[in-house]
Amino acid sequence: MMTRMNVSEMEPKSYEILLAMEKYLATTDLSHRLRELIKIRASQINKCAYCLEMHTKDARENGETEQRIYALSAWEESPLFTDAERSALHFTEQITEISKQGVTDEVYENLKKHFTEQQIAQMIIAIGQINFWNRIAVSTRMVH
Known part of the structure; x- marks a missing residue:
């Protein structure tokens, strides 16, 4: 498969903004571990090989276990995730697939048991951001 185009070369100012958002998200109250789980799960749903390769590597480098990465696509059945992580992953799925049913x-309400409103707002931004990256990578056929 060949890359169709390089968006960062075509729209460097847009890419600067996207990268600035990544820097901001790294400063939020959401843990690095949770942010990577969100990125991996959304990328699985969106079938973004480029982002999956990047974020599974990042997750492992930051202490995430192979077992949890492998089990992520079946998080609902796996005992490896906390209740807070499960609520965030469910939220990630519903936002990523928002046209199916929205966010129930x-x-x-389950998310609010584990996270502050500020953290939920940050999570919405983080989920939207990875979905945007996925759309760039998938539509342009970025190769990892």
């Missing part, structure tokens, strides 16, 4: 009250 049940998922949102």
Whole structure:
């Protein structure tokens, strides 16, 4: 598969903004571990090989276990994830697939048991950001 185009070369100012958002997200109250789980799960749903390769590597380098990475696509059945992580992963799935049913009250209320409103707002931004990256990578056929 060949890359169709290089968005960063075509739109360098846009890329600067996206990278600035990544720097901001690194300063939020969301743990690095949770941010990587969100990025990997959204990328699995979006079938973004480029982002999956990048974020599974980043997750491992920052202490995430192989077992949890392998089990992430089946997080609902795996005992390896905390209740807070499960709520964030469910939220990630519903935002990533928002056209299916939106975000249900049940998922949102469960999320509020584990995260502050500030953290939920940060999570919405983080989920939107990885979905945007996935759309760039998939539509342009970025190769890892």
